[in-house]
Amino acid sequence: ACTSPGDDTAETSSSASAGSSAAGPDVNGDGKVIVGVLSPGDLNDNGYYESFVAKAEEFTKSKGWQLIKVGSVNPADALNQARNLCRQKVDLVALGAAELKDAIPASEESVCAKSSWYVPSSADIKQTPKITISRDFINEVVYATGYANGLLMKEKNIKKAGYVTGPEADFSVQAAKAFKAGIKEVVPDATLVTTYTGDFNDSGKAKEAAQAQVSQGVGALYPYLGGATDEVAKFGNTKNLILSTPGTDRCASTSPKFQVSSIFDPGEYFAAALQKFSDGELKMGVAREWHIGKDPVPTVKICGGTAAQNTALETFIKNIGDGKVDVDAQVAKLGA
Amino acid sequence: MSEKRKFPNVAELMRPSGYGVQVTLITIAAIAVAVVASMVLVSATGGSPGDALDALYTGSIADTAAWSETLKAATPLLLVALGACISNRAGVFNIGQEGQVLLGAAVAAYVALHLALPGTLVMILSLLAGAIAGGLWSGASAVMHYGRNVNIVVSTLLMSFLAIQVVSFAVTVPWLLQAPRASADSIASSESAQLPPSVRIPGFGEYPALEIGGGLVLSIILTIVLAVLLARSRWGFRLNMLGLNPMAARHAGVRAPFAGGMALALSGAFAGLAGAVILSGQVFRLQPALSNNFGWDGLLVALIARSRPLAAVPVALLFGAFRSGSSFLASTGVPNYLVDIVQALLVLAFVVPPVLAKVKSRGRAEATPPPAEPVPSTPTEPEKVTA
Amino acid sequence: MTDGQTDAAPRTLEAPALELRGVTKCYGPVVACDAVDLAVHSGEIHGLLGENGAGKSTLMKVLLGLVQRDEGTVLRHGKEVEIPTPQAAVTLGMGMVHQHFSLIEPLTVWENVSLGEPGRIKRDEICDQIKDVGSRYGLPISPTARVEDLSAGERQRVEIIKCLRRDPEVLILDEPTSVLTMAESQELFEVLRDVVNRENRAVILISHKLAEIMAATDQVTVLRKGSVAFRCRTSATNPRELAKQMVGREVSLHSEGAALGLISEDTTPEEIQAAAEETPVVAPVPESKTPALALTDVVVKGLDGRTLLDNFALTVSPGEILALYGVEGNGQATLGDVMSGLLEPTSGTVAVNGAEVPMNKVGALHKAGVGVVPEDRHRSGVVLDMSVLDNLVMTDLGRVSGRFLLKRREARKIAARLIEQFNISTPSMDTPLRNLSGGNQQRVVLARELSTDPSVLVAAQPTHGLDVGAIEDMYERLRAAAARGVAVLLITTELEEVMALASRVAVISSGRTVGVLDIHEATAERLGMLVGGEAA
């Protein structure tokens, strides 16, 4: 339902007004280019949040720009933090995740008049003329992740998978459903055990949850976590579990080792936006949508999968991208 | 002999020439140590102290925008601190403000989002509701204490964690506080809907010009009222008596369960009000992390101000400045947690010297009981005997 | 101090077991001990006499290493010694029974006895020793009992055993009899006599009770304002002389004499009668009137369930001073707390002028017209960190405030009047009460409590910790209050105070009134028996 027709760089223009475009990256014309990043998460989480600033760092360094990164921003404090970035004369304000959406009103204020805005969104953030939105569809990628897990589970004849996450919030509940639906596409009689520890970063508790799941015969585990991901994954390695990453490509990592990389890395989307920004083509008032199977990211990889597995997964992803699968309907049907 | 017996005269020591100057000097020295220690930490970890200080300055007081942020942060700090002044004076040590702030905000949000009345009325009612919620929450600790002898420090602390869980739960339940989904297929986030502009606290000035929120005005008014009441009213007198000598207070007709319980509830009410002010003056929606350490820091403000409302104003400003300044630290590469370290050290810098001076003067007159401080004495209560 | 040289004691040739030379100790500006010389020989009980605050306890604390002296030397058997810690004092063979109990209630007897010693705990050894010492001196006690379950007398035994077990050569007792009944005191002195005669130890007995010193000691040294005023063989002096030395001038028998213990157990009623005639006699009690204060069947239970007051009953008429006499720990403190409104009785009624007071309401007693001078003023009488002014008005804020705000000017007027009336010496009315001397603090309390025209005044140990001048003043004011028609309930442990002030005396024992006597029928003997719980 979320797919929209168009080429692979589809940009839906805001109906409100025509997008303003900037001449170059030095939006405010002060001779320097400064990129400011606000992230709600821990910038050293080895995962989702870190990837965003890591990409930004890499890009700005290559261009010789300055980067201001503020981590662990309290959503309640987002507006202030965004204003503060503007006061530090950044040319681009980038939000690391949609949780910080309350910062957006600052884009309308005079302090931020000379800054461009980049906002990632999987939820519904209202398009305004002052921001560019980068939208992905988490159901699609987690569904595909489930499918990849399903393939591996089938190979090992595993019927039970686990999912450990932090607080029981709508998005984590949704992700669980999508994951389950994906698995069931391959292993129809598979079951999913879901544990909410209450805290994305409490490794102690997350590990206990994982251990309990393992003791109940779970053969695949999705640590849908923040700072606690690695410790759970390392534990999973000792039990030879099928592990998936929550957002980043970590097929190269050896400790911990993941079997599936679920890549919905916000850094990838941001890198693309930065490239446009550098070229002076980043338009405000528009949204860029990222669909699995249509864009290079998001995507899902099986680390060291067999040819058959890879093909199956690729086909599956392509089908989603082509709109042959109604992801939301499938998730609603199989994930319940 | 009694008339002529010489006691070490504390009043003498308190005069600017003696005790006061000594305390001031040690305090300045202690602040210097706190700042230097933090800066040493910065440079030891590869940062530049000069840049860090500059960032703190620019972020907090360099221009009107900075001042706006500072004042905004100082508002809830001051409100929480005022409440802490009340409970500390009464000798009941409330340390659960963090939860009370959050709970106050939650109830205020509920009222603001669910009442269909004219906007201003709703705003006032939601502020009141926040205060009442905070008051009831800390009042529960008072009931546990006076009814079942449960230690106040520990129970307010535990109640605080409980509040955080309750609110985290409430924002995931649509019929309580969770914002409705924008559309059927979108994800509902764990927070409330935004307050409509009509029920927000109005303010003066528009950012980046100097912005003075209605909450700030309210808290300044409350500061003055509270300062007068504590110094001049029967209630303030009785409260002081209760804090300084609960037995004598009881003899003088102060009902500890009532007066102390009331003080505890009031301190919670101020914290709850602070939460409501954060909600309807700054954040506009309930989020599980809305309290954002304002409760803890507000308590520290009261400690530095030695439970005096007027003294809490500059301290709250200082802490507010740290908050607004901290977000500028990021550009220097120094983690903004530096500010938490500095704040903790500063509390010590303010709390240690008077005690140190006291100890030194005790060294001269070995066991002369030192003057009690307005800082919370350990909660003592009259011995209770079963009825 | 020429009369100090009337020392006719035959000196033994050997050096004294313990000798102090020029010991001085100051607490800030307070000189607690001023160049004190003292020699104590083995085989004798040495009395150390002095009024409150004379420095007796401080001197002993110096000996025990609890306080470091500023100047002077301490010698044991002629050899100079240093006493930096209490442990050092123990090693030097000195042991002390403290003025206030130094026992930890939740611990057992044996644990208390071994407290403060170094080394491993040898439970069985200690228990055996306790039984040993107990049987040797006639102080039976169960080593495994918890101290909180023991009576005052038993606790005193524990203290003494604790001290004796360490086999001290010099045994110091600081006002050991203040919590004991007369019989228990007698028992104690026998033990001490035994210790001295049989085992050739030295004992220092501290007291400000003349009778006790006369009865139990061989030598006596009088301290006055920190320095030695007089020393003598006990047999060569008399109470009047000692009293004079203690106070520094002649004392009249009645008021000050009472405070000093001049009226002792063997004072005859005639003497009291004679003494009473020196001062205005208390107005006769009008029989017909309803009592100003009536307590009926008051029961108070402690937290641990112990009965502190047991069907306690008492009436006080307007204009009389009724003394409630008894030994510490028998419920007087509890009664004081009840009358201060700090404790709510489990059952029973308190009526003032015939009207029952709702005891569950805080402040009701005060409203009903009961003024209280509490036993421990620092605990419940005053707020040390508030000003004199605040302390003078704090129980009756209604007088000095409107609905909400205080009327400072009004308060100042009242305070100024009271300060003047009650002769309170303070730099200003804004001085923190902490800075006043004990006597003046007590005057503040009395002034405040009398300023509201109470119909009942409860004075609990009103002269504790006061010096002679202040005591005299207090007595005058209590009498004056009674003369004005106030019903005065004097709660006291001092027989002398009873004799000096009361028109009737009630005796409390184990939380009950065991007898009410007219002062003319009250002999020391009868009171003593009542106090001990026997019918008189």
Next chain:
Amino acid sequence: MIGTDEITTIVASSLRLTAPLAFAACGEYLAERAGTQNISVEGMMLGGAFGSVAVASATGSATTGLLAGAIVGLVVGFVHGNLSHRIQINTFVVGLVLNAFVLGLTSFLIAISEFDSNQVAQLSIPGLRDIPIIGPLFEQRWPMYLLLLIIPLTWWLVERSRWGLNLRAIADNPQAADVTGLKVNKLRRQALLYAGLLSGLGGAYLATAEVGSFNMNMTAGRGFIVIAAVIFGAWRLKGTMIGCLVFGFADALRLALPALGFELNSQLLVAAPYLMALLAMMLFASKSREPRALGKPFVRGIT
């Protein structure tokens, strides 16, 4: 529905969740028996966790890390002791400030450092570990077995040693103990050192034995649960340990039940320990067991 396997799982999980609490609770218990209501235990644990990971990463030895964690806790205890029992700052104020300080410092340091993860070895006792239900007792990270030493040691120290007798005395009547020649504040400082050592060890255990790395604020309120456990246990070691087990068990249930196929509302279960502690305080915390001078400063001459 629930068979021995499931029970075994929960037992094992309970043990692991209890152990960090139990270490710290032994320390907190001793401090409270000496009269200090030590709320900086959270800071001690967090500092211990950080210290252990930092040192384990630097030396490559998790065991050294464990030791270092204990020492960091000890240092926090030392500071607390000197601030509140030497210069007499209100102990709760000291606790609050120390918690804030340690949280700030560890967050600051972790933001600018990278640590390798290290975990101490598992020690399992062949044979015994296969016993149903209690098997997990014999398959633990080895520092867990330290508890078997520390619990009786703590009991012995408090109830049997000279030092413990002194501590109990100063917790109940510091004035009298002082007259008897005990150095009240010194003893309380010593007790805080012990509390710091064990709380630091508890944090270090969490970081290097259970988790293997450090996250910001990784103790996440466990210190406060420890305080609750001591109250829950009415100031007796046995009760305190039962309290830790109950809280550990509650967490284990919460985390394990979903795996066992039970749907439950986890959000409210997170609050369970706090609720239980509050209830326990209301029901069992009989005043008579509480050390009488708990939380009250001692100054000679003031009663």
